[in-house]
Amino acid sequence: MAKNALQEQLLKAGLVDSKKAKKISKQSQHAKRTGDASNLEAKKALAEAQAKKIEKDQKLNQEKQQLLEEKMLIANVIQMIKQHQITETQGDVTYQFVDDAKIKKIYITQKLYDQIVAGHVVIARLEDDYALLPRPLADRINSKLEGFMVVSNDKSEVELAEDDPYAAYVIPDDLMW
Known part of the structure; x- marks a missing residue:
């Protein structure tokens, strides 16, 4: 039967x-006991599927790891800015600068104003506010992750156009409006 x-x-x-x-x-x-050719094909297909899954999982883990490292770097930069920012900034002198096509204004002391104009102090973005940092620290932060520096007065960065008719006229950096 x-x-x-x-x-x-x-x-x-x-x-x-x-x-x-x-x-x-x-x-x-007999095929069940010995593992027929169709079983070999199925095993090969299963092994390939597992290999693809492992590769896909590794790529996802790598992307997650990169995102985590990027978040850690941003957190470290923010921590560095908070720890090393110049705290005694309140003064009666205004310094105006451009951030994201908007003119921003901060009130600082005359000494800090002179240091910003000279390029010894840099204005950095700190979450929703701004922080004043010494130039060496700002350079280290900028080398790690760009996008935090808002104002960085450096005389070597200023380039004049060759055909600029007003090149002979020097405009002072501390011009008050």
Whole structure:
């Protein structure tokens, strides 16, 4: 007798004889025990799928790691700015600068104003506010991660156009409006 319902139905319909049904069942049992070629193909396909999954997981982990490192770098920069910012800035002199196409104004002391104009002090973005930093620290922060420096007066960065008709006229940096 056939072992499953499909074989019984095929036998009753006369499509398969009992010898052929036994032979097929023996072949299927033998294939299960020995691992037939179709099983090898399935195993290969499964191994390839696992390899692709591992590769995809590694890429995702790498991206997550990069995002985490970037967040840590930003947090470290913000911490450095908070720790080393110049705290005694309140004064009666205004310094105006451009940030994101908007003119911003901070009130500082005359000494800090002179240092900003000379390039010894830099204005950096600190979350929703601004902080004053010494030039060496600002250069270190800028080398790690750009985008925090708002005002950095450096005489070497100033470039004059060759055909500038007003090149001979020097405009003072501390011009008050």
